[in-house]
Amino acid sequence: MLLDGGMGTMLQQAGLPLGVLPESWNITHPEVVTGIHRRYVEAGSQVIFANTFGANPLKAAGSGYDLEELISAGIRCAKEAAGTHAQVALDVGPLGRLMEPLGPLSFEEAYEMYCRVLKAGEAAGADRVIFETLSDLQEVRAGVLAAKENTSLPVWATMTFEASGRTFLGVTVPAMALTLSGLGVEALGFNCSLGPAELTPLLRELRAWTDLPLILKPNAGLPDPVTGSYPLAPGEFAALMETAPSLGARYMGGCCGTDPAFIRELAKKQAAAEPAAEGRPRRYGICSARSVAETGRVRIIGERINPTGKKRMQQALRENDLDYILSFGIQQQEAGADILDVNVGLPGVDERGMMIRVIQGLQAATDLPLQIDSSDPAVVEAGLRTACGKCLVNSVNGKRESLDAILPLCKKYGAAVVGLCLDEEGIPETWEGRMAIARRIVEAADRVGIPRQDVYIDCLTLTVSAQQSQAAETLKALRAVKKELGVQTVLGVSNISFGLPERQQINLSFLTQALAAGLDCPIMNPNQNAMRKAVAAFQVLSGEDAGADRYIQLCAAMPELPPAAVSAPAPGGSKPEANAAPAGGGSPLREAVIRGQGSEVVRLTEGALSQKTEMEVIEQELIPALNEVGDRYERQMIFLPQLLRAAQAASAGFEVLKARLAAQNRPALSRGKILIATVQGDIHDIGKNIVRVVLENYGYTVLDLGRDVPPEEIVETALREKAPLVGLSALMTTTLPAMEKTIRMLREAKVPCKVMVGGAVLTEEYAREIGADYYARDAKRSADIAREVMNGLAGGGEN
Amino acid sequence: MEIRLAGISRPEALRYLGMRGPVPPDVDGDLDRCEAILRRSVCPRGAWRCFDLCPDGTLSGTAFRPEGQSVRELLRGCSRAVLMAATLGAEADLLIRRAQGKSLLDAALLDALCNAAIEDVCDALCADLAREFAPAFLTPRFSPGYGDFPLSQQPLFAAALDLPRRLGITLTDSFLMTPQKSVTALIGVSDRAPAPKQGGGCAACSFSDRCLYRKGGATCGR
Known part of the structure; x- marks a missing residue:
């Protein structure tokens, strides 16, 4: 099916000055706009994009025109030219303001603005909506959700990529494919920025990650940096587009630098084009905007953002101390987590609001895909709405009530889901019982349209010291589920060892056996070196880590420390003087702060607490040290970098005090x-x-x-x-x-x-x-x- | 278009950090480490376009007439004007934002290095332009927000260069650019050599009455 070509350049050729809102010509020069559309229809375009790309509340605000009027006039011009020969798409571009976290525009603001545009477009009689030229996946999500929730318009979406395979905001092709396919667009693809030759490899990648029809609207090659003109002639452009249908492109047209002559050439070539071959390998996974956790290999789900049994985390949640919570996301990413579990449920804390804030923070601070962990469907939905990308929801179970509440949410937002093998009767003691529940969950997911690849079954770990026979049942269930249902599997690992000495031995052994039985996603603490390395070792033995490269890298990055090195600093091994000026006479703790030696400050703060109260450590050690640093800064003996290094070291000391107070259920210290x-x-x-x-x-x-x-x-x-x-x-x-x-x-x-x-x-x-x-x-x-x-x-x- | 990030001026970065005198080795080492991170992640881009100047000062084919006495002085005797823009892209903002979650020191160093880098990118772009336009002469670059060249003209500037599409630069309500490490500037093109001191310098700068460098008897070098 043929789309149209460029509109902006055609309008400029017709005399539109740069800096004037192109959509205003729908009202002031409708004959020009209709004339351009008509030439595309005559050239063979079957879907034309109305001149509404920039018609949004932000851009219309300064134009002197009413938004709804700009849109209805734009649709009118297109419909007049289309007649019965072509469909008219409401063309929706970026809002023109960067979204959070890097910019000022919130998701809800973007959503509201798109609502106005979409309602006006539907009222004016558009046949569908096309979001195009977007580089922020979150902005597309806002638009697609606005369309789905407020109109019945079928949705197409195309994004603009650089040759690097990423958009200006770092969105990858698989992330776009997984996210938008999940949200239920009808077709997706690329427009603008590159020419057909540069977009072909990206098209091939896109096709591996989605079953949907693809859209391709390239520029007429890469523009000359000096003249701004595009190099490809219509015939050359059409020739380069010839392979696109075999790569899944079903809707094709042009963007900048193309005109009706390009569409005419495309029409000629497309008659002879080969359709896409079936039976290609498909790839699956979950993602953030910038990275994918793909199925087919072991993925670690980091479990540490969870207040259960963690006093300091509970305190952070109660005090809305986001920095502390987010630091666990950053640490786990660095330790090799592939997915972050997010559980912020704590009595007395607004779980919904906290889920939203933590997800926003994590998506600004890390690249990892998220697992939204809550028993409250309203919290799950808030998380799914906020998170950019394709999430995993933790969890649904075999209870009817749970299936009815959670699965439709996963379907709506395109999320994958963890299914727990328990139901109204509790956790079955036999592997067959758990298998039966798993089957029920998979069938229920099938019914709402969630594919097997997006169902992650949890066969449940029970404590081996209490129910010894259950470890073997869990492993048997895991094997059966993996073999018969073709789903992904998850398992929390560390529950197994409660009540036993040297828990890590049990955890390691269980983890290894579970991986061998078919566990895809262990939920664990990646900051425990031994556990992290056990996963890496398994990946070597399974052949997943080709050449053992990643294992070798990991071992180099996390060497085993001899026991002595943990408890005391090696002689002569202290860091070089951090500051140009000598650390003036004072306690070792004060000197360590002044020198900016964070790990020393932690060790010495812990030591100081055997003789002093927390407040005494602050008043007698940390603050005098900071005062000394401040004085040196004022006298220009040190500068901002050294000041900050000392501040960070002092922060590490404060964290020791805070953690101790929280562990003893004592109130936090504050000087105001x-x-x-x-x-x-x-x-x-x-x-x-x-x-x-x-x-x-x-x-x-x-x-x-x-x-x-x-x-x-x-x-x-x-x-x-x-x-x-x-x-x-x-x-x-x-x-x-x-x-x-x-x-x-x-x-x-x-x-x-x-x-x-x-x-x-x-x-x-x-x-x-x-x-x-x-x-x-x-x-x-x-x-x-x-x-x-x-x-x-x-x-x-x-x- | 992509612009190669050749050198990042270390003295410039140190100046942003307020550092004077010899650089302690540990700070130098941290800067090296941060510069390596920056180079790995950031891909600077630039765009420019040359316009004929209409008699009323409007750039031909646009709705943009740069305002203010400082611009009039800059463009005196010029028949054309180049609009240029450069950015380190969203990756630079993201890098600085993420560093804040781990180490404020790294964030401050990265911020200073990015400030230096975007100036270096602009210098590289201007050097290309000088070659491109030779034997004509180019004035120094002059950015909205300096002198009496109002920041409120940024939307017209952005539209004339198609900045959202070409470089991914958008504006906030208060006309600040996002990504933040971005620069727009106007350059006059003249067929005769410009008068000395045309454009630039402290006299044209709106900060001149409160500039910390001037208070300390120095200048920022622009």
């Missing part, structure tokens, strides 16, 4: 609450984040509202949290008015707080002019200000 934010309109936040870490190091509780924060939110939070100090940051001259407004609103609302401001464009004088109490020229100064404000509250003097 400080609210900080980068003001509205400004997206620079590294300076503010440095300030946060330094203030936390001094023992303050810092509430960080992030960047681009509206004044109302700052005022409201300051009132609610009763923070005696508010810090505002701005880097740009253009955002200083927002800072001034925030201070004014804080004063008007009579918030009893002091305000400190900082940022590259500020000065002492300007800070005073806009009503700030303090100007913090750097992070060191912000700590001084905090001490002054908090001491003022306590009625005490400097100490």
Whole structure:
């Protein structure tokens, strides 16, 4: 089926100036727009894309035209040209603003904007919608969900890739295929950026990851960097497109640099084209926007983001300490996890809100696909809606209620699902009983349209010290499920050893046997070297790790340490002096902070706690060390890098104190609450984040509202949290008015707080002019200000 | 188009970090490590286009008329103007953001190296342009947000260069570019040698009254 060619360049040739919204011509020059469409229909286009690519609320806002009017006029022009010869697609492009986490646009905002566009397009009579030229998979997800939930338009989607095989935002071809196929688009593919020759290998890759018909709309080659002109003639373009149908392309047209002559040539060549051959190998897996955990090899699911039995994690969840939670994602990725399990269920914590925040944070901080772990369907749905990519849901089980609640969600969002072998009767004691439940789950998944490759059966691990015969039953069930059902398998490994000494021995043995029995995805702690290496060793023995390359790399990266090296530093092995200046006389802990030696600080903090309370360690060791570092910084003996290194070392010490307090169920220490934010309109936040870490190091509780924060939110939070100090940051001259407004609103609302401001464009004088109490020229100064404000509250003097 | 990242100016990166005097070896080593990470992940891209200048100052074929006294001075005697843009791409932002989760030190070093790198990329692009346009003369590059060249003209700039599509650069409400390590600039093309000091320098800079370098008796070198 033939699509059309370029619209933008045709409009420019007809006199549209650059910088004028092309869609405005639907209203001011409808005859030109209709004329271009008509030439495509005459050339053989069977689906034409209306001139609505940039018709969205953001771009229409400055144009002086009404969004709905731009769209209805665009569809009208296309329909007039199409008559009964062609279908009309509502053409929807990127919104023109970068989405979170790198940009300011939230998923819900993008969704709402697309809703308006799609409803207007459907009302105007479009036959389908095509999302095109997108480079952010999350933006496509927002659009596709908006279309599915608010219209009955069939959905096509194409994204724009670089020759590297990634979009501008790093999205890979398999990630696009898995995610969009799962969301139920009718066809998907590529447009713009590259020519047919460059897109052919990407098309081949795409076809391996989806069963859907493919769309191909390349540019007329790669543009000349100097003239901007495209090199391919219509005949050459059509010749390069000849192999595309055999690679699954069913809908073909052109993008930049193509015109009706290209479509005419394509029409000639396509008559003789060979359709795609059947019976090709298909690839499956789950993914984030940037990476895939493919089936067919062992994948480690990292289990550590889970509060069960972990006091410090529970505290972090209660205190909304995202940094702590996310650090487990980062550590597990580095240790070799392929998938991250996310479980944030804890009594007293808003699990739904927390799931959303943790997923957003993890997707900004790591590349790994996620396993959404909750027993509450509302939390599962919130997670599935938030997460970009194709997730694994943990879990459904054989109970009717569970199957009915969870499977439709997995289908809607295109997720894979973990099925637990238990039902209303509990966990069957025989392998046959578990197999029967597995079969029931697979059949139920079949009925809602979830393929076998997306079902991950968990045969359940029971504690061997309590139910000894069950270990063997689990392994038998695993073997049977793998052999007969053709599904993926998962198993939590470490439950097996509760109540026994040297648990790791049991865990290792069970893990190895389970892998041999057909376990695809062990749920485990990848930060335990022995367990991680056991998986790697299995991959060598199974042949999956060709040449044992990965095993060898892993062993080099994680050498076995002799026992002595763990408990004491090797003689002469300490790190070189971290700072140019000598570490002044003081305790070893203070010197380690000043030198920025994190692991030494951890060891010495643990030691200090045998003689001092937590608060004494802070007051007598960490803070004096930080003061010394601050002094050297002020005297320019050291600079920002050394300051930050010391701050990080102190943070490591604080973490020891926090973990100990949490383990003993004692309240966290705080020397006072400080609210900080980068003001509205400004997206620079590294300076503010440095300030946060330094203030936390001094023992303050810092509430960080992030960047681009509206004044109302700052005022409201300051009132609610009763923070005696508010810090505002701005880097740009253009955002200083927002800072001034925030201070004014804080004063008007009579918030009893002091305000400190900082940022590259500020000065002492300007800070005073806009009503700030303090100007913090750097992070060191912000700590001084905090001490002054908090001491003022306590009625005490400097100490 | 892709632009090769030749050198990343280390003095420039150190300047962003506020460092003076001899560089301690450990900081130098950390910078080496971060620079290697940066080079592995980042693929700089650039785009430019040359426009004839209409008598009213509009760039021919566009709706863009650059505003402000500093631009008028820059373009005095020029018959054409080049719009250029360069970016380190979303990977650079992501790299810095992710580093913050692990090590604020690395994040600060990467941020400084990226600031230096995008300047180096712009210098490389401008050197190419100088060869491209020889024997005509090019003025120094001048970016929206400097002097009285308003940042609010960024949307017109972006549209004239088709930046979202060509480089993946979009704007926020307040006209900041994302990815953040991106630069847009205007360059005048003249058939005769420009007057000395045309464009650039402290006089044209809106920061000049609050610049920390000037306070310290130095300049940022632009």
